[in-house]
Amino acid sequence: MGGQVGALVATHLSDRRRSLLAWGVPLGLWSAFVVLIFPSVEGALSKAIKNYPPALKEAFGIGELANVEQYLQAEMLSLIVPLALGYLAVRAVASGLSGAAESGRLDVLLSAPVSRSRLAAASFAATAVELAIVLVLTVILTGLGSLVSGADLSLGSALAGYANVWPLALVFAGLGIVATGFSLRTSVVTGAVAGVLVTMYVIDLIGKLDPGLSGIRYASVFKYYGNAIEDGIEPIAFIGVTAAAIIFAAVGAWLFERRDLSA
Amino acid sequence: MRPAIETERLTKLYGNHRGIEDVTITVEAGEVFGFLGPNGAGKTTMIRTLLDLIHPTGGSARIFGLDSRRESVAIRARLGNLPGDFGYGREATGREAIGLLARLRGIQGQGRAESLAKRFRADLDRPLGQLSRGNRQKVGLILATFHEPELLILDEPTGGLDPLMQEEFLALVAEERERGCAVFLSSHDLDEVERVCDRVGIVRDARLIAVERMADLLGKARRRVTVELADSAGLSDLGALSGISDLEVRDGRATFKVAGELDPVIKALAEHHVTDIEAVHPTLEEVFLGYYREEGG
Numbered sequence: 001m002g003g004q005v006g007a008l009v010a011t012h013l014s015d016r017r018r019s020l021l022a023w024g025v026p027l028g029l030w031s032a033f034v035v036l037i038f039p040s041v042e043g044a045l046s047k048a049i050k051n052y053p054p055a056l057k058e059a060f061g062i063g064e065l066a067n068v069e070q071y072l073q074a075e076m077l078s079l080i081v082p083l084a085l086g087y088l089a090v091r092a093v094a095s096g097l098s099g100a101a102e103s104g105r106l107d108v109l110l111s112a113p114v115s116r117s118r119l120a121a122a123s124f125a126a127t128a129v130e131l132a133i134v135l136v137l138t139v140i141l142t143g144l145g146s147l148v149s150g151a152d153l154s155l156g157s158a159l160a161g162y163a164n165v166w167p168l169a170l171v172f173a174g175l176g177i178v179a180t181g182f183s184l185r186t187s188v189v190t191g192a193v194a195g196v197l198v199t200m201y202v203i204d205l206i207g208k209l210d211p212g213l214s215g216i217r218y219a220s221v222f223k224y225y226g227n228a229i230e231d232g233i234e235p236i237a238f239i240g241v242t243a244a245a246i247i248f249a250a251v252g253a254w255l256f257e258r259r260d261l262s263a
Numbered sequence: 264m265r266p267a268i269e270t271e272r273l274t275k276l277y278g279n280h281r282g283i284e285d286v287t288i289t290v291e292a293g294e295v296f297g298f299l300g301p302n303g304a305g306k307t308t309m310i311r312t313l314l315d316l317i318h319p320t321g322g323s324a325r326i327f328g329l330d331s332r333r334e335s336v337a338i339r340a341r342l343g344n345l346p347g348d349f350g351y352g353r354e355a356t357g358r359e360a361i362g363l364l365a366r367l368r369g370i371q372g373q374g375r376a377e378s379l380a381k382r383f384r385a386d387l388d389r390p391l392g393q394l395s396r397g398n399r400q401k402v403g404l405i406l407a408t409f410h411e412p413e414l415l416i417l418d419e420p421t422g423g424l425d426p427l428m429q430e431e432f433l434a435l436v437a438e439e440r441e442r443g444c445a446v447f448l449s450s451h452d453l454d455e456v457e458r459v460c461d462r463v464g465i466v467r468d469a470r471l472i473a474v475e476r477m478a479d480l481l482g483k484a485r486r487r488v489t490v491e492l493a494d495s496a497g498l499s500d501l502g503a504l505s506g507i508s509d510l511e512v513r514d515g516r517a518t519f520k521v522a523g524e525l526d527p528v529i530k531a532l533a534e535h536h537v538t539d540i541e542a543v544h545p546t547l548e549e550v551f552l553g554y555y556r557e558e559g560g
Contacts, residue, residue: 003366003369004366004367007363007366007367008363008367011359011363014359015352015354015355100352103350103351103352103353104346104348104349104350104351104352105350105351105352107316107344107346108344108346108349108351108360108364108403108406109363109364109367110314110315110316110339111314111339111342111343111344111346111364111406111407112339112340112364112367112368113336113337113339113340113367113368114336114339114367115336258318260316260317260318261311261316261317262311262316262317
């Protein structure tokens with residue numbers, strides 16, 4: 001069993017090796033650029049931020065921007081990285097299932113003694129590894145940016161901030177498998193889950209902007225995302241969101257097992 | 264030994280549309296079974312149902328005596344499948360695909376993939392997206408057969424293959440049969456089916472309308488006879504013989520069809536001076552079309 005999943009994960013990562021670089025390098029360079037320019041914009045930013053409406057600062061997690069970690073949170077980790085990684089997660093998981101169905105590979109794989117659930121599990125596990133590799137690449141390039149600029153970024157804090165994106169993105173991989181239980185068209189799966197991703201982000205944003213609507217944030221996984229680069233990883237939220245992702249993946253695998261795979 | 268395939272009133276309905284309906288067949292080990300029908304008749308639905316890619320809405324299918332739904336993983340360990348319109352993505356090479364399938368099957372190495380690649384002159388090292396349809400099909404055939412399965416399910420297996428490779432494929436199927444492998448083959452190429460199948464099932468509008476041994480099917484069919492007599496006056500008398508149909512007489516030559524034995528015709532012709540005679544067995548295509556015309560009313 002482990003051998004089959006291992007073989008499928010290795011193949012998935014080999015197939016998506018270009019994608020790993022295509023996502024990890026630009027995100028890492030962007031993040032490095034943010035760290036690089038921080039020393040030169042530090043003073044001006046602090047003044048500008050003081051004039052921002054408090055609700056806006058709260059909504060986007062913008063603090064005082066007194067250090068590079070706060071700047072990285074505001075520029076990268078509050079919006080760009082979670083949305084980008086959430087989208088990457090659904091793209092990755094879809095490539096292993098609906099993409100395989102479209103290319104004909106699914107029929108070939110299901111000629112072998114491997115269950116659909118195991119295929120779905122392998123696709124989920126491979127996506128988890130792919131996300132981790134992209135995040136590690138991003139942290140490495142960000143750290144290099146700090147070294148070059150002398151921005152004094154705490155590598156531990158950066159690692160916590162980026163690692164905290166991993167379970168969040170994984171939730172959308174799980175939802176991608178659920179969507180595969182209903183459609184084997186990659187455009188439908190990615191479109192539907194990307195829609196959920198943006199909707200959840202907006203729900204969380206609205207809940208933060210209007211205290212009267214804060215209850216709606218429970219409908220969004222972003223409520224449990226937090227600000228790990230400054231506050232550290234919240235273990236319960238990290239484990240809870242990871243567990244939610246696994247539950248979604250398990251439900252998706254159950255649906256995928258039961259559906260017809262039409263030609 | 265249990266049959267390789269047994270279906271009992273196997274049915275797959277898509278809402279009001281019938282994929283297959285009440286299909287009952289048995290395919291024995293070491294038998295090559297052809298599944299024939301025009302596009303949309305239900306051939307691919309039958310194959311996908313056997314493979315548990317789609318789930319039946321009625322009836323049952325057992326492969327090696329195992330339930331095709333509940334025990335599909337155990338079944339697939341013992342079969343090889345070539346899907347219609349084989350695809351595996353553009354980037355992977357045949358060797359990578361074989362490597363993955365070998366690991367999924369728990370096979371050390373790549374079985375007989377290398378010798379099959381030599382035999383079919385398949386390029387296993389170029390990305391599949393760079394190969395012609397025929398060359399991709401060769402990789403698909405290797406993927407279906409490299410692990411020496413007990414049952415081969417082949418959906419339009421020779422699509423895109425050149426005539427030499429089609430011959431090689433037919434030889435391989437014959438060898439697989441000798442080995443005791445059962446083969447379930449759907450094909451549009453009736454010449455290929457005629458040459459390699461022991462029995463055929465003919466499907467029309469989702470229903471199985473006939474299952475016949477190939478020899479019986481061709482033997483039952485009407486032969487086409489052409490006769491030339493020195494004295495053409497005797498030709499028109501042939502129409503009076505039983506079993507004769509479609510008689511045409513022109514320029515001292517008669518062409519007609521004969522159902523059953525030729526003996527009455529030979530005896531009738533013996534009274535004349537026969538200058539030429541030719542009796543041609545019908546092709547499977549003619550038999551097949553005949554079935555369709557009869558069944559279609």
